[in-house]
Amino acid sequence: MSRMVALLLLAAVTVVTAEEMVAVVRLTPHDVKGKNVTGNLKIVQSVPNGPVTITGSIHGLTEGLHGFHVHEKGDLSNGCASTGAHFNPENVTHGGPDDTVRHVGDLGNVQANSEGEAMINITDNIISLSGPNNILGRAIVVHSAEDDLGKGNHTLSSxxxxxxDRWACGVIGVQKI
Incomplete structure (x- = not known):
């Protein structure tokens, strides 16, 4: 009997730990004259400490690359300006998504087509929906220009x-399944 109880407990723990976590973001425009950047994103982490996938679409951009980051605060009280800096719990310099040294929130760029639409499909191994790199309750921000991934010669590169500028942002929230 005790062996059966132990097996049932193990099965229950396995189901709980393997539960997929899902978050969503509704991007709204920042107060930028003439810009109406919007979008919807879905963020999925299939296993704890596993990779996170961000999918969705963004509309109203100019054609080309646009910086795409997780910012430290999910505060939209003053639009995207109140989301703070890039999520950077390790206090390191800015980098690209494939760099070993980067802010946790550095997700690189999204590419908008000639109609101003960017289809998002990003997988990242640093951000998480739990633990120390948890992005829940923080904000995703879409910027006006290309992120130079910390490799430019500008004082803001690092x-x-x-x-x-910040063109759109949204709070990362849990989706009830």
């Missing part, structure tokens, strides 16, 4: 990637 902190923001010189990605320009």
């Amino acid at each position: 902190t923001t990637g010189n990605a320009g």
Whole structure:
């Protein structure tokens, strides 16, 4: 009997730890004259400490690359300006998503087509929906310019990637399944 109880407990723990976590973001425009950047994103982490996938679409961009980051605060009280800096719990310099030294929130760029639409499909091994790199309750921000991934010659390269103004943002929230 005790062996059966132990097996049932093990099965229950396995189901709980393997539960997929899902978050969503509704991007709203920042108060930028003439810009109406919007979008919807879905963030999925299939296993704890596993990779996180961000999918969705963003509309209203100019054609080309735009910086795409997780910012430290999910505060939209003053639009995207109140989301703080890039999420950077390790206090390191800005980098690209494939760099070993980077802010946790450095997700690189998204590419908008000639209609101003960017289809998002990013997988990242640093951000998480739990633990120390948890992005829940923080904000995703879409910027006006290309993120130079910390490799530019601008004074902002090492902190923001010189990605320009904040055009849209949204709080990362849990999706009830």
